[in-house]
Amino acid sequence: MTAILLTKNVHLSYGKKEALHGIDLDFDEHGITALIGPSGCGKSTFLRCLNRMNDLIPRTTVTGTFNFKGQDIYAPTTNLVELRKQIGMVFQQPNPFPFSVYENVTYGLRLTGHKDRQFLDEQVERSLKQAAVWDEVKDDLNKSALSFSGGQQQRICIARLLAVQPDIILLDEPTSALDPISSAQIETTLLALKNEYTIIIVTHNLQQASRIADKTAFMLNGNLVEFDLTSKMFTQPEQQDTSDYLNGKFG
Amino acid sequence: MKNIFTAELKKLYETFTQMGTEVSEQIERATQSYIDHDKAAAQSLIDRDNTINSNEVNLEKQALTLMTLQQPVADEFRNVITILKASSDLERIADHATGIALETIRVKGSHRNQDVEAKIADLTVVIRQMLAEALKAFHNIDMSKAQSVSEQDQQVDAKFDEIRQTITATIQEDPNVAEAGTSYLMVTKLLERIGDRIVNLVEEMVYNQTGEIVELNQGRLHPGES
Numbered sequence: 001m002t003a004i005l006l007t008k009n010v011h012l013s014y015g016k017k018e019a020l021h022g023i024d025l026d027f028d029e030h031g032i033t034a035l036i037g038p039s040g041c042g043k044s045t046f047l048r049c050l051n052r053m054n055d056l057i058p059r060t061t062v063t064g065t066f067n068f069k070g071q072d073i074y075a076p077t078t079n080l081v082e083l084r085k086q087i088g089m090v091f092q093q094p095n096p097f098p099f100s101v102y103e104n105v106t107y108g109l110r111l112t113g114h115k116d117r118q119f120l121d122e123q124v125e126r127s128l129k130q131a132a133v134w135d136e137v138k139d140d141l142n143k144s145a146l147s148f149s150g151g152q153q154q155r156i157c158i159a160r161l162l163a164v165q166p167d168i169i170l171l172d173e174p175t176s177a178l179d180p181i182s183s184a185q186i187e188t189t190l191l192a193l194k195n196e197y198t199i200i201i202v203t204h205n206l207q208q209a210s211r212i213a214d215k216t217a218f219m220l221n222g223n224l225v226e227f228d229l230t231s232k233m234f235t236q237p238e239q240q241d242t243s244d245y246l247n248g249k250f251g
Numbered sequence: 252m253k254n255i256f257t258a259e260l261k262k263l264y265e266t267f268t269q270m271g272t273e274v275s276e277q278i279e280r281a282t283q284s285y286i287d288h289d290k291a292a293a294q295s296l297i298d299r300d301n302t303i304n305s306n307e308v309n310l311e312k313q314a315l316t317l318m319t320l321q322q323p324v325a326d327e328f329r330n331v332i333t334i335l336k337a338s339s340d341l342e343r344i345a346d347h348a349t350g351i352a353l354e355t356i357r358v359k360g361s362h363r364n365q366d367v368e369a370k371i372a373d374l375t376v377v378i379r380q381m382l383a384e385a386l387k388a389f390h391n392i393d394m395s396k397a398q399s400v401s402e403q404d405q406q407v408d409a410k411f412d413e414i415r416q417t418i419t420a421t422i423q424e425d426p427n428v429a430e431a432g433t434s435y436l437m438v439t440k441l442l443e444r445i446g447d448r449i450v451n452l453v454e455e456m457v458y459n460q461t462g463e464i465v466e467l468n469q470g471r472l473h474p475g476e477s
Contacts, residue, residue: 191255210320211255234319 001028004167004198005050005087010064012045012054019045021222023064027168032190032199034213034230036206038251042222043202047170050200051087052080069167085112088161089170093177094153096145101128101137101156104145108164123163130196131159132189151182155189162193169193171201175208187212206246210234218242256321260330263313264390267334267341270306271386274345275379277303278445281351282375285358285438286368293355300349307342311335326462333459337389340451344382347441347448354441358434362427367417367435374410374442377403378449385452394460397453401467407446408470414439447471 003026012020020042027033035043048054049062052073066073073083085108096104105124106114114120124141128134133155137148145156154174161169171190175183183205190199191212203209209216210230217227218241226233226242237243245251277296284292314335317323323331381403388396415436422432450468457465466472 207322210322231316231320235316 001031003027004029004069006065006067007050008065008067010046010049010062010066012042012049012063013061014057015059019222020049023219023224025217025224025227027198027200028215029198030195031214032194032201032212034209034216035200035202035219036204036209036216036245037219037225038245039204041219043217043219044172046219047089047172047200047202050168050170051084051089052078053089055080081111085164086166087168087170088164088166089172090154090157090161090174092173094150094157096153096156096160098144098146100142101145101148102141104156104160105163107160112164124159127159127163128156130162130189130193131155132185132192133159149182151178151185154178154182154186158186158189158193162197166197168198168200171199173202173204176204183208218245220245256317256323256327259313259317259321260327263310263317263331263334266306266310266313267338268386268390270303270310270338270341271382271389273299273303273306274341274348275382275386277345277348278375278379278382278442281348281355282371282438282442285351285355286372288355288358290356293352296352297349300345303342303345307338310338326459329459329462333455337452337455340448340455344445344448347445350441351438354434354438358431362425362431364417364421364428364431364435367414367421370410370414370417371435371439371442374407374414374439377407377410378442378445381407381446381449382452385449385456389452389456392456392460394457397457397467400453401450401469404446404450404467405469407443411439411443 005027007026008024010020010023010025011018023042023046025046035047037043045054049066050073054060054062062074068083068087072078097107099107102124105127106120109120109123125134125138128137133152136152137143137156145153148156158169175186178186187208190201193199194214201209201213213230215228216230216233218225218233218237218239220241226237226239228238233242234246237246277299280292280296283289284296314331318328318331381400384396384403385400387393388400418432418435418439422429447468447470454465454467457463457467
């Protein structure tokens with residue numbers, strides 16, 4: 001496995017309060033990595049560092065190394081639009097734009113200057129198929145994306161992201177607002193995608209991490225406690241804190 | 252999501268069946284080395300038992316990982332639990348075969364009784380047929396075979412009684428056979444215990460399918476009758 005994204009000694013402060021105290025995490029190309037830990041442990045904060053979403057929060061300081069395919073994510077020359085095209089994010093609440101399904105999926109492509117109708121049609125079909133929602137929306141591509149169920153909206157958001165062919169997909173608790181059936185569909189979708197994309201998912205649902213992630217990182221109070229193969233961590237964790245968390249003793 | 256569990260469960264069944272085949276071969280080697288007084292063959296069987304023990308440990312690990320990562324419930328949970336229990340029975344069957352091999356190495360004296368040895372060989376054939384049928388039924392989840400395996404165990408119990416009587420009569424006739432006789436008795440008892448373990452396998456299959464814990468060992472249900 002080659003690492004596609006390497007992070008080292010990541011510190012993040014909101015004003016004077018430090019939220020991440022030096023995280024080292026490398027992400028293998030392709031496959032799924034889960035970030036788990038109790039609320040407030042810094043897992044979403046860390047995830048948001050990976051495509052510079054924290055830049056939007058005032059008085060936030062990020063230090064450390066972020067090496068994505070040999071390129072420094074935090075270099076002054078980094079083009080943020082290009083970066084977020086390569087490292088896209090799916091959020092907790094499905095957030096489709098208030099346009100049609102077709103417009104949602106082609107939004108990123110249009111931004112980058114694609115106008116050819118046939119090309120756009122092909123990309124819409126490919127993306128929606130990859131996100132496993134094509135069969136459910138193919139007859140309603142001109143309907144508002146907001147008229148679909150939460151689970152379908154979330155998969156449309158995944159399709160919107162896939163349309164621009166990212167390398168890495170970041171997901172911040174993508175199923176916590178969904179019912180169990182929709183959650184299972186998202187999990188199945190992610191498993192199908194992991195052969196082509198690198199997926200990093202923050203989840204509160206330990207069973208979800210155990211079911212789908214190849215590797216899992218456990219964070220606590222802004223520190224990385226343990227990072228290992230999911231099969232190893234869930235059967236024989238190295239650290240007592242990890243074991244206690246997985247057993248529901250706190251968090 | 253189902254696909255992952257189903258694929259992993261299939262692998263677990265394959266590991267189990269493979270282990271069953273090896274255990275069946277161990278039984279054959281055990282009695283053959285015993286009848287042939289082949290201590291070298293017995294020793295190699297004892298060495299091979301370590302492989303079976305580690306197969307069982309690996310299967311346990313596979314099952315525990317599956318339970319931890321996929322959280323099966325209801326019938327799927329029973330599937331995994333059943334394989335865990337059944338693999339433990341297979342491992343004990345292999346231990347009994349090792350017991351026969353140890354007896355081959357220990358036994359002394361040249362007073363033998365071909366009649367008893369032929370009956371032991373005959374009993375081994377029945378035992379191996381029973382195991383093959385139980386493993387096949389286990390793999391195909393064929394409930395109709397549960398009763399038939401239970402009936403074969405009754406035959407095994409009857410043959411055990413018959414051999415015991417023959418041994419007693421032989422010793423009464425010629426006390427020089429006493430040493431070999433106790434050894435024959437021990438080996439026959441080990442084979443009879445293997446039969447009971449095979450009945451456990453089909454009981455576990457019934458549990459897997461129905462959730463009911465049943466007793467199919469007629470000898471245990473009706474002690475004193477045979």
